[in-house]
Amino acid sequence: MKSRILLLFILFILTSCKREPKISSSDWTLLSNRLQYKEQNGILQLKSGNFTYDFKSDQMPFKKIILLNASMAGYITELGAEDLIAGVSSPEYIYSDKIQNLLKEGEILNVGNEQKYEVEKIISLKPDAIFTNYVASFDNTYQLLKNNGIKIIFLDEYMEQKPLERTAYIKLFGKLLGKNKEAETKYQEVEKNYKELKQLALQAKTRPLVLANIMYGDVWYLPGGNTSTVNYISDANAEYILKNNTEEKSIPMSFEEVFAKSGNVQYWVNAGNHVSKKEMLSMNPLYSKLDVFSKGKIYVITGKEIQKANDFFESGVVRSDLVLKDYIKIFHPELLPDYQLTYMKELQ
Template structure:
């Protein structure tokens, strides 16, 4: 009797496991606070911000891609999908050498810029899909493209404040372009690298004070305490001067407010794309009053910059681990003695 009971129990367990696995496949996979994705075999469903997509799997994977903003390029170069791109806007802001080679060969077309997209060329090229950030003022342009049977998918990665959730958009691209396994492997590598670096940073007993960004006009847009920048500084085991602020976005402050907050700052990061401290002073002489300007260390985002393009805003969007590694090298250089900065550069 015991044998029959055990056999019955194992069969029940087997079916229960199968049922659970099937349910997991049909559940929404959370990419971030803004993006979720799932497949039911017939449709790939995507939630991206306020937009919902239901794409027949018969139309996947997408083979002919257009990109309307450079910040999404990094996901395609990370997965070696450059050959799927047939059109790109504002190529002068793209860093990838392979993209520029394909442009030179005519395999990727320049489709204009945000001031004036070449709609005739876009429609004539008949892409399977266009990926872009959503800009409300372009609704008429989007509607015209959609009326010509072209799918537009809005991916607003710049809204993500968790560094690894930004990297995780790789899984969305993987699903839509049929490289799910490659995307999963690549994301896991980035995540494991990031997590290891975070643990390494915590091994330092020093926690320096950090200031970020610079003034534009009469306001200093200081990233909020829940921002992407604040997350990087925390994970790099440093103390961000605006960490107590509850905002996700940058907070406009006067010079006097930032001056008061940054008295103990030892590092000043993300100081635009300036070449020298002298150049920085020419923009705002008040910087000379700041202790961090006179005795601290300043770093710009010009480590991989070429003409109008900057790889920090391209591959750096995806490679959260390398961005974190740069910050750890800056704040705790003894932990990474042989590492040279990737995206950052000391301002002299």
């Protein structure tokens, strides 16, 4: 049940957040509307959401870091920098084999979870920096760590709605961890693949109608029309059920409202972490009323999942090209006849 609640929380925040106003300056390297940095007079200045940071050249690259969010592990593993991690929170949600092995060997320590961080252990590790999403309820903990000379860098990668902008955060990690070349190479690879896949999708002869997400209680939280999920659907040359919506947040709807719009739906994606259609109906019998349930195809994001750890929320944060490739394979299988799904799985 806890994993289902976490999945709901992750899917909700991925589709429910607004962007900050764009900061434009020729001096800044803009990775997204909410993340930019520049180097001047031996200082790296970083703006991340509402937070600003200055790092002197002799403070970088960081040699010892702590991650308080599993999604950030994806950037570290893509850079091959797992050995720089001194601690992580909630390790049961981390998919990376190497990080799990380092945990078993005691090279990486468990520093708590989303309920309570082990502050004394964090302080004893003396990290150069902690990377995390900002959570207001942890303000006292953050301040205590800062009082002990620990840098806390708040990043909002989960709020990015454009897939390649979320991937671009790898450039910042490369800058801070002394992995500039590796980060730029990886980003260019993903960007090139993504753009080529987007062009490939345009060759499809059909543009199927798509439904996304599932119900929680009596509410169906559909992704808004400008969310990352819908950007993937659009770039895969498919049509979303709320194609005219312009929100960057989730849209709560009743089953009846979704039913009225779903008559021609051929594909249902991001259908939670259900293991079968039978199990899906046991959670909500109303699904059987949808034509797509019996006549279409349903996909869940559990293709790379081990117990509580799901690689879609880890490496998938960086590998937007592979996520797009999955969607194209789902909607237009004839375009990728030899490709096997990476993060998605058809529900039987």
